Amino acid sequence: RDILKHELAHYLNFLEHGQVQAHGQEFRETCKRYGFPDEIALASMNLDTANLSKEGDIDSERILEKVKKLFQLAASSNVHEAELATVKANALLLRHNLDRAHLKNDEAPIYLDRVLVQKRKDAKISAVYDMLKHFIVKTVISHGKNSCCLEVSGSITNVKLAVYVGNFLDKELEHLWVTAKHAHGLQGLRAKNSFFLGIAKGFDQKMKQAKANLSVTDRRALIVVEKDLTDRTKMIYSRLSSSRTNNNFDSHAGEIGIQSGKNLSIRPGVEGSSKKLYLEYSKS
Structure with a gap:
């Protein structure tokens, strides 16, 4: 519970003050305002050590390693081989989630990063918000004071993989833009x-096609898995609102982006930098 309160204090502090010193004056004031014990504010816990028992899911680690190896194949210059590796990686992650769903473990914790x-x-x-939804995590754009971030929550396997993919996409989208800009003469922020x-x-579109190729049984099971994720993350996000406008959309640049998205393969080599404890929530 102390670990959860400590990370919750960091989260609340981020929402109120944005990116500030980890355990500075703002953090201590946040702890005091919410009535957290002194040891929480003093950060006397070794969070990495305390979290080992939660992160030591051997099955999850095995799945992550297999998926990352498939991502290595997805870096192949052979388009067909890269596409097949990406589909296999997605199928492996999906199978892992379907197998876990059969266990019906309502006490399994929800993690956030x-x-x-x-x-x-x-x-x-x-864009990354939309793309990470295909990795069976809840995605939320969270706004703090003078800052915002993308939060992902779900099982520990899915959250770790989503962070891995999110960090890759952060750099890859910029790389694809530079390539498209020179190849198609695109310019400006609107484009x-x-x-x-x-x-x-x-x-x-690419991921939906991959899901359409699943068996009827697996498609139904996936619906159950996604509904369970939605229901359980409602405990964290009880009230959400969203807005988006495409009034200033450049259709030419958008079409070029669509083709790039269809051909995009997740490649390895961009490990997430976060070593913090995931915010854990489970039914009590």
């Missing part, structure tokens, strides 16, 4: 934003 911490919301964070949103749309 953050990626793409930046000053303000933009088209790239919106760049439309290109990013197009990538998300193309990736969405």
